[in-house]
Amino acid sequence: MRFSDIKDHLSRFRVGIAGAGGLGSNCAVALARCGIGTLVISDFDIIEPANLNRQYYFINQVGMLKSVALKENIARINPDTTVIAHTEKLNESNIPEIFDGCDVVVEAFDLDEMKEILTGVVQTRMQGIPLIIGSGLAGWGNNNSIRYRKIDDTLYLCGDESTSTDSDGPAMAPRVGIVANMQANTVIEILMQKIV
Amino acid sequence: MKISLNNREEEFEQENLSISRMLELKKLTFRLRIIKVNGVLVPKEKYDTTIINDGDNVQVIYLMSGG
Numbered sequence: 001m002r003f004s005d006i007k008d009h010l011s012r013f014r015v016g017i018a019g020a021g022g023l024g025s026n027c028a029v030a031l032a033r034c035g036i037g038t039l040v041i042s043d044f045d046i047i048e049p050a051n052l053n054r055q056y057y058f059i060n061q062v063g064m065l066k067s068v069a070l071k072e073n074i075a076r077i078n079p080d081t082t083v084i085a086h087t088e089k090l091n092e093s094n095i096p097e098i099f100d101g102c103d104v105v106v107e108a109f110d111l112d113e114m115k116e117i118l119t120g121v122v123q124t125r126m127q128g129i130p131l132i133i134g135s136g137l138a139g140w141g142n143n144n145s146i147r148y149r150k151i152d153d154t155l156y157l158c159g160d161e162s163t164s165t166d167s168d169g170p171a172m173a174p175r176v177g178i179v180a181n182m183q184a185n186t187v188i189e190i191l192m193q194k195i196v
Numbered sequence: 197m198k199i200s201l202n203n204r205e206e207e208f209e210q211e212n213l214s215i216s217r218m219l220e221l222k223k224l225t226f227r228l229r230i231i232k233v234n235g236v237l238v239p240k241e242k243y244d245t246t247i248i249n250d251g252d253n254v255q256v257i258y259l260m261s262g263g
Contacts, residue, residue: 110263165262
């Protein structure tokens with residue numbers, strides 16, 4: 001299959017990205033480069049200098065809303081990908097409406113409690129929509145500890161499932177990038193199997 | 197009973213177990229996790245009352261901060 005055919009196929013789909021930090025920004029950029037039709041990106045946070053150690057932003061974007069800055073950056077990479085940026089904080093009641101119509105949702109939060117809330121809502125109130133969780137990416141090294149696990153047709157997991165930024169070091173570009181791109185790779189794998 | 201726990205076969209003396217008891221026995225004590233039994237997500241309020249039976253497929257996923 002040629003890349004132009006792959007891109008044509010992927011242009012028909014809509015992917016939700018919950019969080020636009022280290023996981024979400026890098027995953028969204030990888031998906032835009034592959035030609036995903038629409039990305040629904042949700043994040044309420046603003047860019048801080050400390051985010052630039054891993055997140056797909058630039059120094060002159062410090063102070064901007066992440067979802068708005070990411071929309072701008074993706075437009076510079078692939079203007080054919082439509083980005084719908086949401087800036088409200090996600091909670092149990094607004095998650096289904098924000099990601100309504102998405103073919104796949106990527107969990108890209110920083111905090112474990114938010115990962116739990118999103119997983120609960122998507123798995124119970126957006127049934128049949130695959131969710132790709134990122135869990136375990138703190139520190140550096142240990143390439144082979146990062147893995148992919150398919151739980152079932154609606155739940156996938158990328159990460160080492162053991163390190164936490166609460167106790168095992170900070171989140172840094174290499175390991176966050178590996179997990180973010182693994183999540184993007186999983187999205188592509190799911191969507192390439194879909195017949196349209 | 198025999199169950200599949202994270203795709204590995206596990207044997208227990210008991211004929212059935214609540215999720216909470218199973219987590220205790222397997223020392224799966226990490227606080228933030230997602231549990232699916234036969235593909236259905238079990239809310240944490242129901243870990244004491246949801247019973248795992250022979251042949252069930254149980255998935256325990258740890259959620260780690262960082263992103």
